[in-house]
Amino acid sequence: MAYLGSSSGLDENLAIVILHLQGAVKEIAALLASPEAILSSDSTSFSSSPSVAPSSGRDAPKPLDIISASFYRSSRKVAVVASEEEDFPVWIDDHGPFVAVFDPLDGSRNIDASIPTGTIFGIYRRLEEADKLPVEEKAQLNVLQCGSRLVASGYALYSSATILCLTVGQGTQIFMLDRSCGEFKLVKPDVKVPERGQIYSVNDARYFDWPQGLRRYIDDIRRGKGQFPKKYSARYVCSLVADVHRTILYGGIAMNPRSHLRLVYEGNPLGFLMEDAGGKACDGKRRILDIQPVELHQRLPLFLGSSEDVLELETYGDVQQVVNPGYEV
Numbered sequence: 001m002a003y004l005g006s007s008s009g010l011d012e013n014l015a016i017v018i019l020h021l022q023g024a025v026k027e028i029a030a031l032l033a034s035p036e037a038i039l040s041s042d043s044t045s046f047s048s049s050p051s052v053a054p055s056s057g058r059d060a061p062k063p064l065d066i067i068s069a070s071f072y073r074s075s076r077k078v079a080v081v082a083s084e085e086e087d088f089p090v091w092i093d094d095h096g097p098f099v100a101v102f103d104p105l106d107g108s109r110n111i112d113a114s115i116p117t118g119t120i121f122g123i124y125r126r127l128e129e130a131d132k133l134p135v136e137e138k139a140q141l142n143v144l145q146c147g148s149r150l151v152a153s154g155y156a157l158y159s160s161a162t163i164l165c166l167t168v169g170q171g172t173q174i175f176m177l178d179r180s181c182g183e184f185k186l187v188k189p190d191v192k193v194p195e196r197g198q199i200y201s202v203n204d205a206r207y208f209d210w211p212q213g214l215r216r217y218i219d220d221i222r223r224g225k226g227q228f229p230k231k232y233s234a235r236y237v238c239s240l241v242a243d244v245h246r247t248i249l250y251g252g253i254a255m256n257p258r259s260h261l262r263l264v265y266e267g268n269p270l271g272f273l274m275e276d277a278g279g280k281a282c283d284g285k286r287r288i289l290d291i292q293p294v295e296l297h298q299r300l301p302l303f304l305g306s307s308e309d310v311l312e313l314e315t316y317g318d319v320q321q322v323v324n325p326g327y328e329v
């Protein structure tokens, strides 16, 4: 049985970063599986309930944020880290060969109900050409790299099992935490997203805020009137990692058509992984990995999944939800 980190041929420095990342994932998984995850929802430990959500509307699990950042720091291989929870990137080490971006706990509003959550991460090479710039400037430039420059990305899914799905651009591997030995075991090597699925995943309570193109697309696939002559089923956990993980395994399309998900922390890492597994990722108009980020917390519509499903969606034209009133739940 192969373990995460045991694969040969991986860049030695990158292997060290991934090893430290595993440490963070194990620690977060243990915290989420402890009663503290629910009992501490009156503090800022976990942002599970709307009543304790921060005014910025962001997830607020600071301790998880700190866990992840400190694991990157202890790897001594990371120059700069940027967390979805923070306003600015943090410069760590002038000589670190890598740049790490991460969302420590996506879907944290689901914690109280023990619904799956996840950590999303992306790793770039440090831009040596920016080394001489002032710290703030080079930190910003390094974390605003195009998704096509990622060298590794993936996610951890905290569910009935703790899953780590990872790509270093040479095939997508799925590992599962074996609690008997504390190691991640390879359970699905070189995973490929089915070219076509029969599941769509979207918050379709927003149907009446959608543009015509998206409504027509969803209406067609529901009725079996799309390019694939079978009726699609709907699945929506409302926890991005869980919805993406299912889409990778079963195929179909997962989407959030409004500008809600973040390019740097969610779109790029998941887009890189999806493409590496043979799927596609777009914002309804452009390939995600080609978009040059201009802001750290830039939001955009996100559509990803089976290549044939994403290509079909794009033929419907206007699929981006422009009406975005802000929803209570």
Ligand SMILES: O=P(O)(O)OC[C@H]1O[C@](O)(COP(=O)(O)O)[C@@H](O)[C@@H]1O
Residues within 6 Å of the ligand: 057, 058, 059, 106, 107, 108, 109, 203, 238, 239, 240, 241, 256, 258, 260, 327, 329
């Ligand atoms: O409210 P919507 O549009 O259904 O968005 C749900 C999505 O938002 C997320 O909760 C992320 O949003 P936050 O970063 O604000 O938590 C995803 O996990 C989920 O897929």
